[in-house]
Amino acid sequence: MTIMVDRDIAEIGKTSFIHDPREGDRSKITLAKAEGSYVWDESGKKYLDFTSQAWSNNLGAGDPRVIEAAIAQTRALTHARPTFNTPALLELTALLRSITPGDLNRIGYCLHGSSAVEMAMKLAFKNKPDAKHILVLQDAYHGRSITTMAASWPHPKNPFSAISPTFHRVPHPDAYRPRLGLTVDQDVDLCLQLMEDTITKGVDGGVAAIMVEPIMGNGGHIVHPKRYHQGLRDICDRHGILLIWDEIQSGFGRTGEMFAADWYGIQPDIMTFGKGVGGGFPLAGIFASDKLEHFEGGEDQLTFGHFPVAMAAAVACVKAIIGDNLCANARKLGDYATERLQEMSARRKLIGDIRGPALFVSCELVKDRETKEPSPRAAGEVFRRGLEKGVIFGESRYLGLGNLIKIKPPLDCSMEDMATALDVFDAILGELEAEGIS
Template sequence: MTDTLIHQAQAHARGREVLLHEPAGGDPDKLTLVKARGSLVWDEAGKEYIDCTAQAWSNNLGANDPRVIEAAIEQTRRITHARPTFHTPALLELAELLVSIAPDGLDRVGFTLHGSMAVEMALKLALRNRPDARHVAVLHDAYHGRSITTMAASWPHPGNAFGVLQPQFLRLPRPDLYRPRPGLTADQDTEMTLRIVRDILTKGTEGPVAALIYEPIQGNGGHNGFSARWHHGIREICDELGIMLIIDEVQTGLGRTGSMWASDHYGIEPDVLVFGKGVGGGFPLAGVLAKNRFAAFLPGDDQLTFGQFPISVAAGLAAVRAIIDDGLCDRAAAHGEYATERLREMQTRHPLIGDVRSPGLMVSIELVRDRVTKEPATTEAHAVFELAQERGVIFGESRYAGLGNLIKVKPPLDISRDHLATALDVLDEVLTEVEKTAGTRTGELS
């Protein structure tokens, strides 16, 4: 090893020790990535991996797409920073493009740099439009970010030390398609939950509710989906009570579900839609789309120094155009059908698979130790994740707050069918290995 490489290795080791977000001594299992292209990433040892996380579900368009990189480089040559009291050409062009592809009725757009701040932008709009309101409603198992405010809007954070600074949100129950309330079918659970939600919003609060925010498919909360009846029922309740409906599509937007927006896929009619992750082509970018009658900020309500970073905006403009030009919504739908079919076939052979979830490339499996009791297989899920990574496939998992029994298959939307097939082959293999020692009981498919 050369002196340069030795020095680099020492610097990396020291870096792991001093990072604020690392466990003491660093995380020996965390990869150091040095290159990415499309659906592939490489670590510092040169090992190649199929990335089925799209790097926190952000690379809807494959990593380092040349169109995005060239747009960012060109913007860098022109202007790298403009305060929010000025516009740039890319900002105006992206604004026009996003409104043109937004769900019907969403005709205004605002930008920021990450999903948490975009959610806060939406909450500000809600409170600005209903200043007499005293509540914002969220769902059980929600996830809306990691800022002080959005952590409070999310499902409980174990050992939360930040409550003294956090606002209080009105928490509403949600139906569970996989684990409906005892004695109820999934449809009955949905109807009962809608009745409970209406009762809480009308009888269980002091003062008006400004907004209800929820994810069309709960991401970090367990990839929990909802029926069309739920979405339409919530819209009816919000209309009845004058509540702004905010749909958080940070994870589901820009083609992930096989439609440009999950709101399109499910026929939801949001008053405000939050977007992020996939919009930036790998650069930090997020924002909101809103109905014109709700777009009512006063000067200074929502301005961040780098809130409309020109390089991110230019990259986002190129990324969204590429998603449209390459037909990635249709491609995600086709890949999702293939992956779901493969996983349902595996479910007949692997008792660990309790449930298979989609649509599009918002794909996951819930692992259980017993299909009758549906006991979460948390240890087994992490073993699947680790074995797959050793074999060159990075799946998503969900360990936070004990929700460690999901394996997520959410690669870039333009992953090749060969790479997707290989990733699923590896998943099949490691499930077999884990089941040999897991003692999983087969039960019946529910």
């Protein structure tokens, strides 16, 4: 298949958009088709997409079950004001309630992850009306709205500070780089103590919630020890604080369980979801504990928040993830990828650390294994050369700040495709080492 784009029309992409092209100028290919783990550009070139299009196609792109459900819903009803129910809304809500952890039975919907995070924060303050703060982690990433950017790791030269709320960023443990020569357990103890000290001594006014990603996404794919998350749960319980888990990147099978809360065995009070739920259609929201007070009329409503087409697609997507046993496939592929990367690390000195679980796979590239100095240049070259060789790898952060390569295909990726992508990664690392690039 070749879909040609008129040259004059293609020039529009260089001059007409309000977003600075520098962020993604290496990847500004024009996508014309997607199927499963593959995408095609307008010239017909085929790529293995190991980003799942921003980790959103947990079920491979263009799954017929999702497409048919969306088409059927489009023919029946494309839009409903959020004050009305629709069959798609009720069916999706019943399905999600059947798989959410613990008592997270209240569900709110929106279209984007940033809106879901803001909904979670609003609900926290609704239930803690005397509190003034939400605590977040250093290196956190919660979105790019005004509020969620402020809750995320610092953005260079952030021009929106004047209208941004203030969040307190608290240190978190990092098993690859524990502080001051501490052991991992000692670093966990230190960070938990710093969190508690921040609650009791570091803020004026009460804390409504601690908000964390169970596995940090854009901040480095840092997999926190279970003991750390259990410690945060204990702190919240002792101080009467809500625990918000941002599972927009980790939900719907990416960790090998339906949610990271299942993988860790930790029960949050509020949990955000998004990305992988919609089968490629925009959908996000929150799960909240039955014990929490809900919103009053008008406190949280979005005109297109109950988008029936996305909800019908989500029903088909979630049923497929369950019915095709894709959590197990994610674990199988993740185990294979991790073993291959560990084998590579014996030969490729650029590999500093390998992270999981399941298809939350990533590899940190470093200039020197002893100093662990990050190598953003090597990561950028892997991304660029991967495109040339027909594989789209993920990178961490933006503007070339990160040194992490992400290997996160759809959960129904084949073992053959995983092996191909890892072969390309290995070959590129070999090229970089031969050229002295670090």
